[in-house]
Amino acid sequence: MSSALLPKPQMRGLLASRLRKHLIAVSLMSLGIILGFKFGVSEPRKRAYAEFYKNYDATKEFEAMRDAGIFQSAPPKKK
Known part of the structure; x- marks a missing residue:
């Protein structure tokens, strides 16, 4: 049963x-x-990098760091 x-x-x-x-x-x-x-991490990161490097000038950044005395092998420019 x-x-x-x-x-x-x-x-x-x-x-x-x-x-x-x-x-x-x-x-x-x-x-x-x-x-x-x-879509939550990779794509926003790619967009952020693209936005950053759109107006980035590496030469200008190097000059600013050199003038600040960060590099030992590249002394600041004399004014």
Whole structure:
């Protein structure tokens, strides 16, 4: 009588069916994390670097650092 109320447990293929479900779930979650990192971190960082280097003058920065006395091998210009 009690066997009619409870379904039989799955004995064969239980691991394979659970692994298949978990593999799909993990794949979708990792894809979401990858896309979130790309559009949440990488792309804003690329835009920030592009904006910074749009008006960056390396020669002017070097001259400012040299005049400040940062470099030992490049003494400041005499005025």
